[in-house]
Amino acid sequence: MAIAGHTNNYTTAALAFTLAVVSASAAVSLYRWRRRGEDLECRIKELEKSLGSTMEKSASERRGRVKAQQALREALAQSESQDLHNTIYPMRPIGTIRSCFSTRNGTPRQPLLVSLARACLNFDPALVPPASLEGLGEYSHCWIIYVFHLNTDIEKLWRKPSQSKLKAKVRVPRLNGERKGVFATRSPHRPCPIGLTVAKVEEIQKDKVLLSGVDLVDGTPVLDIKPYLPYSDSIQEATVPDWVKEDCLLAVASVSFSDTFCSSITSCWKLIEKNSLYSSADEFKSLITQVLSWDIRSMSQRNKPQDTSDADSIVYHLVLEGLDVSYMIDNERKILVQDVSLPNNLEDVAGT
Amino acid sequence: MAIAGHTNNYTTAALAFTLAVVSASAAVSLYRWRRRGEDLECRIKELEKSLGSTMEKSASERRGRVKAQQALREALAQSESQDLHNTIYPMRPIGTIRSCFSTRNGTPRQPLLVSLARACLNFDPALVPPASLEGLGEYSHCWIIYVFHLNTDIEKLWRKPSQSKLKAKVRVPRLNGERKGVFATRSPHRPCPIGLTVAKVEEIQKDKVLLSGVDLVDGTPVLDIKPYLPYSDSIQEATVPDWVKEDCLLAVASVSFSDTFCSSITSCWKLIEKNSLYSSADEFKSLITQVLSWDIRSMSQRNKPQDTSDADSIVYHLVLEGLDVSYMIDNERKILVQDVSLPNNLEDVAGT
Structure with missing residues (x-):
């Protein structure tokens, strides 16, 4: 155990x-x-x-x-x-117009009517080297292809063409407002808002061209200029419809100046003379006379006086070289230039 | 235990x-x-x-x-x-030219020189309703503002403007190749490749305008048409440099047709008559005569014959209404139209 x-x-x-x-x-x-x-x-x-x-x-x-x-x-x-489909071409202006016509209102409806209508085409130096102007000064006149940049529908037309409603017909001042197909007129409101006008070539400078007889508003973008060639551009036998024929429908009877104008112009001129396309107050006064020699009022201004009680006392405005020129026109088509002043707001007078 | x-x-x-x-x-x-x-x-x-x-x-x-x-x-x-800066404007053509001039080569350098030079301006129905043409038929002539769409540099100019080298001066055929500022010429190679020409208004149809006297190549995109107004567009006193003055420098002595041509034209005509701007082979033959009445060869063709051993035997080509017209020109400026045929390849003959 x-x-x-x-x-x-x-x-x-x-x-x-x-x-x-x-x-x-x-x-x-x-x-x-x-x-x-x-x-x-x-x-x-x-x-x-x-x-x-x-x-x-x-x-x-x-x-x-x-x-x-x-x-x-x-x-x-x-x-x-x-x-x-390559059907839209991006156009870059070669320059911009500096014109005596500050607003659309008062700008002549045709070139060469107002010989003192001066403008300066300032070129975009990136697109227009001075050498490209060599020889242009040997011609008396040139074509100017430009953009109707003040059209109110232009943004829509170019940004959203599908939303832009094109008018097939336009009211013609010569026909007292009757309508014609837009391509039968020179209306600025056309599918492709390109303008064509001719001007006198006054002087070529390095990066600008001085012009006269223009019907271009200040700030107009210019796409191209071309020399005027009489052998292809001047067509003697060209015919136009009766309603287009040159007439004196729009000529006024006389142009005179008030005392108020004559005292105002001296002080006004001092404010603008430095940058003016004109050399003296007298030359500027001649420009006013030339511009007002044709009834420059719009259809609506002529047909609908703002104050119907006393149509004779309506004061119209014209902006030239940035100065507001006020005038009246009586029933006999006599014009009285009332005053000249620096406008408070260009926009305010532009439409009146 | x-x-x-x-x-x-x-x-x-x-x-x-x-x-x-x-x-x-x-x-x-x-x-x-x-x-x-x-x-x-x-x-x-x-x-x-x-x-x-x-x-x-x-x-x-x-x-x-x-x-x-x-x-x-x-x-x-x-x-x-x-x-x-809103400085580029997207331009949409209002239509396209269908012209008798199939290629640049042979297209006149000025309008109205070749009265049989026909074209049809087909409008873009989205931009040009028929009503917009109402009244245009009452004028004899109209301006056409178009795009130089065949310029070889146009894609670069519009797609990548910064990479596009603009030539400030261009060689002038009238001056035997001497150079002038591009704005002193009507050269197509300009900063904004817009062309200006005038044509005779033949007929207004619903969506097209038939024109004559044109210097426009087939396929030209058209930006605008405007009526020709003699009172503003025709300047009698306009002057040009001496080198521009109309002259007969480029006129040829005579134009005749070979037997080969006369037998070829019958069969060729059958192939094109259905879509032609011309009504008969004879009328088409008259067009050839008018077009060849001015030496239409380019500077390089005139100065550098391809075969210097026998300059007289050089065959030149011209494409009209899609047909290849071959011709020779002798030292006395006499032209013999040799043959007419359907070209194998338009591109092949366009440059020769």
């Missing part, structure tokens, strides 16, 4: 040892596995977080890409519609 | 049991933890894979967004530079 007891004791001790070893190793393994599990869980949480934020980022990039691509498609479609 | 032996036995059994339990539970726990670890590892692998592909996707979306935004910026910058 002692041996058995010893054997038992040995067995117990071995078992206890084994138990301890097993328990310890199990505890260590468990600890390791649990630790590893915790690490893995940590890593999973990190990964899940990364994945979440990356997915979010990817979605945001996708939204950005889709948005940018949509905008690009739109931009391309727009520029494509502008270039549709 | 028996008790102790029993106690020992109990202890051993308890220990063995505990060991078995501990071992089993450790094995189970270990199995579970190992299994969990494996699951977690699997999940991590999945997550890592997802993260990898999502990051790749995000990077690709980012590349797409950046690319689209760059393209958008470029497109916007381009359309902005086109609208720079």
